[in-house]
Amino acid sequence: MDILHDFGRYCKLLYQAIRSSTEIGTYYKNLFAEMIKTGYDSLPIVMLAGAFTGAVLTIQTAYQLVVSYIPLSTIGAIVVQSMVIELAAVISGLVLAGRVGARIATELGTMRVSEQIDAIESMGFNSVSFLVVPRVLASFFMFPVLYIAAATCGILGGLLAGIITGQVPMADFMKGGREYFFAWDIVFGLTKSIVFGFVITSVSCYKGYYATGGAEGVGKATTNAAVLSCIYVLLTDLLLAAILL
Amino acid sequence: MIEIKNLKKSFGSNLVWEDVNLDIHDGETLAIIGKSGCGKSVLMKHINALLTPDEGTVIVDGHDIFKLTYVDLRILRQRFGFLFQGAALFDSISAYENVAFPLRYFTKWKEDQIHKRVMECLDMVNLSNIGDKSTAELSGGMRKRVGLARAIVLEPDYLMYDEPTSGLDPETSDEINDLIIYMSESLKITSIVVTHDMHSVLRIADSAAFLDEQKLSWYGTIDELRISKHKRLLEFIKASEYQIG
Ligand SMILES: Nc1ncnc2c1ncn2[C@@H]1O[C@H](COP(=O)(O)OP(=O)(O)O)[C@@H](O)[C@H]1O
Ligand SMILES: [Mg+2]
Numbered sequence: 001m002d003i004l005h006d007f008g009r010y011c012k013l014l015y016q017a018i019r020s021s022t023e024i025g026t027y028y029k030n031l032f033a034e035m036i037k038t039g040y041d042s043l044p045i046v047m048l049a050g051a052f053t054g055a056v057l058t059i060q061t062a063y064q065l066v067v068s069y070i071p072l073s074t075i076g077a078i079v080v081q082s083m084v085i086e087l088a089a090v091i092s093g094l095v096l097a098g099r100v101g102a103r104i105a106t107e108l109g110t111m112r113v114s115e116q117i118d119a120i121e122s123m124g125f126n127s128v129s130f131l132v133v134p135r136v137l138a139s140f141f142m143f144p145v146l147y148i149a150a151a152t153c154g155i156l157g158g159l160l161a162g163i164i165t166g167q168v169p170m171a172d173f174m175k176g177g178r179e180y181f182f183a184w185d186i187v188f189g190l191t192k193s194i195v196f197g198f199v200i201t202s203v204s205c206y207k208g209y210y211a212t213g214g215a216e217g218v219g220k221a222t223t224n225a226a227v228l229s230c231i232y233v234l235l236t237d238l239l240l241a242a243i244l245l
Numbered sequence: 246m247i248e249i250k251n252l253k254k255s256f257g258s259n260l261v262w263e264d265v266n267l268d269i270h271d272g273e274t275l276a277i278i279g280k281s282g283c284g285k286s287v288l289m290k291h292i293n294a295l296l297t298p299d300e301g302t303v304i305v306d307g308h309d310i311f312k313l314t315y316v317d318l319r320i321l322r323q324r325f326g327f328l329f330q331g332a333a334l335f336d337s338i339s340a341y342e343n344v345a346f347p348l349r350y351f352t353k354w355k356e357d358q359i360h361k362r363v364m365e366c367l368d369m370v371n372l373s374n375i376g377d378k379s380t381a382e383l384s385g386g387m388r389k390r391v392g393l394a395r396a397i398v399l400e401p402d403y404l405m406y407d408e409p410t411s412g413l414d415p416e417t418s419d420e421i422n423d424l425i426i427y428m429s430e431s432l433k434i435t436s437i438v439v440t441h442d443m444h445s446v447l448r449i450a451d452s453a454a455f456l457d458e459q460k461l462s463w464y465g466t467i468d469e470l471r472i473s474k475h476k477r478l479l480e481f482i483k484a485s486e487y488q489i490g
Contacts, residue, residue, distance in 0.1 A: 025350075026350070114331055114333055115329040115330070115331060115333040116333045116334075116335055116336075118290070118295050118327075118329065118333065119327065119329055119333040119335075121295055121322070122293055122295060122322055122325060122327040123322065123323065123327075123346075123347050123351075123399075124319040124320065124322040124323035124347075124351065125319070125350070126315070126319065
């Protein structure tokens, strides 16, 4: 019953957001601010997460592939493909569920409990177009960028780890990476990142927009937003793999 | 003129009030009084449709506000000014920008026109030297006055105040009361004031509505209030005399 009620309200909020997405004049200023906060400000953590994942992946694959008749270039192939198809999108998705999701839920939750959302509505604004639309829309533009940054750093991190540990020479890594580099994989990764961005921002907007009960309520909304975003990222990841691969 | 007809509201299984009937005439100042938690704020939020009732309706100048389209409702809401309990200032922008905010979106005015109107409103609330102070630097009384300046910036026909004097010292409370009187007398604004401060009711209001025991328990002019024998109303008045803040 509660889940149905929640889901119904979530769909209603989305419907309102879609309907009010034509009111560009209301939200374009917020859209740029959100693109900076979601995209630019998240770049360092996403690049770091990507680079370390790539490095670990190289070292671990080298350790697991001890059989000598498997060429070293295979390691490059595995690292590049795993990063592009799965890891860059999921790792950045999980990091951003915490970083972006928590921020959005806190912002909107605080505005809700301090009656700022009521104030916006009572002035004659559409609060959904003012607050929700720019946040979700910013993710459409910025999550793909973050995905590309994470994938690039992941591959570079993997390459560097191979060179530094002496386990995979640069030439082998590049050879394998190039052989197993398919454009379709990037399309798949980009699609994933857009879906993750939508899931994270819409769920967090929902949690914040309907927060109740003062500071404690905002804390609850924030935690819920981060946790639910993570879960939904993992679920949609599985779903997309089943549909698209 | 605002007509509240047979209004009933509950949250889940928790009934706030029912059978509320009330007329608010142009130019008058109505005080909505009652114990904390009796649903005063909830009633006020029905008057500009921030909340929707379970039953009954509100008619503003002949329009049933719950039957309006969202676009028409937003136009109607621009005729209401709303001072929220905690002032609900937008904390991401300065105090000055808070007042300028509705003008920037709802008028096509140039910067100097906007500046002139903002300073006019800040003057009215005796805050002309507020400059570019951030909202965090303001005291409680100043926040309310900035909120009031923002509420009147679009020259509303109706002004709603939610606990305008609560949490303020007696001297600042009197300043706010004077402002409420000034707004209604010199700007001819119809005012609705939610409060549990009887001192302020006797100073500013023409009539009073007493919410108690989940209904509109008493309604009349201030002169009638002074001589009323209504038991629970007398108790409420007595209790509020000993109350501080
Ligand atoms: N959004 C809401 N959801 C659930 N209950 C609410 C909500 N807003 C108010 N209430 C409940 O309605 C009652 C009246 O609240 P309110 O109008 O804020 O009282 P007050 O007279 O002090 O202004 C309270 O019991 C409160 O808990
Ligand atoms: Mg209240």
